[in-house]
Amino acid sequence: MKLGATVGIGVVVIGLVAGGLVYAHQQHPTTSITKSSQHTSKQTKSATTKPYPVQVKAGSTEATTLMVVNKKHPLPADYNPYNGGLSPKTNQAKDELISAMKAAGFNVGDTVSGYRAYDYQKTLYDGYVAGQGQAAADSVSARPGYSEHQTGLAFDLRSSTGGLFAEGGSDPDAAQWLQDNAYKYGLIVRYPEDLTTSTGYDHEEWHMRYVGKRAAAVITKYHLSLEQYTGNAGGDYNKSKSADIPALEEYSATYKDRLTK
Ligand SMILES: [Zn+2]
Known part of the structure; x- marks a missing residue:
């Protein structure tokens, strides 16, 4: 035998x-x-035959929409493509999502936390480091340049009373509704509970990311992280910054290699 x-x-x-x-x-x-x-x-x-990693043309609108900013792919300090706000499509998707959430009976507010400038993120992060030390700060706040909020493609939903929406399992039905329905508006729940190893972030029920309807449908159907969908590295920070690949180089170079005709 x-x-x-x-x-x-x-x-x-x-x-x-x-x-x-x-x-x-x-x-x-x-x-x-x-x-x-x-x-x-x-x-x-x-x-x-897998629909991922996705193939998109370098420099295309879709490549920009799918840009990955995470703990291994930072943005330059002056990156601010939408004049301190969200991209027009992200903003429209946000409004449509909030309307749908209200229609479904959820306690969601009209205002979100959207674009965050590098300097603002630095202030936030430095405050956490001063109060709790770097390890604890890294578990709750992105280092400046590494926050997806600087892309103008991400936002945090808030409840109508002000706190982060559905935070810490406070509204599991709402969190599930977002997982199931956000794709209809071109959005994904960026940091799902069971994909933390890939994304490098703990579950955030409230943090939404615009990726466009085509990508959002596939990502939701196959329950992927954006890292898995695009084929980009994720997880925790590199030990040395020199190992980082700037986000703006990664999406253009990687996608160029995967160029379809
Ligand atoms: Zn967020």
């Missing part, structure tokens, strides 16, 4: 290597499922 198993594994390995060679010759993922590759492993086939 052991011998048989060994032979079986050998056949599988050879099959995988052969499959890998076929796959390696196919430069373009969308053409990789051909008759000659039908015998490749199930794993290889599913990898080529």
Whole structure:
């Protein structure tokens, strides 16, 4: 039985290597499922049919909309593309979402916490560090330059009485409604409870991110992080800043490599 198993594994390995060679010759993922590759492993086939990482054209509006800013991809201090506010599409999506939430009976306020400038984030973060130390500060506040709020594509919902919306499981029905319905407005819940390893952030029921309707539908259907959808690294801060890849370079360079025709 052991011998048989060994032979079986050998056949599988050879099959995988052969499959890998076929796959390696196919430069373009969308053409990789051909008759000659039908015998490749199930794993290889599913990898080529996944709707992610997404392929978008470098420099396109969609690439900008899908920009990833996280603990490994910072923005420059002067990044402020929408004059201190949200992008027009993010703002429209926010208004539509809040209207829908009210219609569904949720206790949501009209004002959000949207764009945050680098200097403002620095003040917030430095305050946490002074009060609690850096490790504790990192668990509750982004370092300046690493906050998605600086993109103008993200905002925090508030309850009508002022606090963060559905914070800390205070309204699980509302949190679930957002998970299920935000995509209709081109939005996603950016930091879901079970994707913290990928995003680098604890669950934030209230933090919404605009990605456009096409991306939001796929991200919601397959329950992905934005990192998984775009193929960008996530998780905690790099030990050294020199390992960071600036967000503005990452989305253009990475997406350029994945350029579709
Ligand atoms: Zn937020």
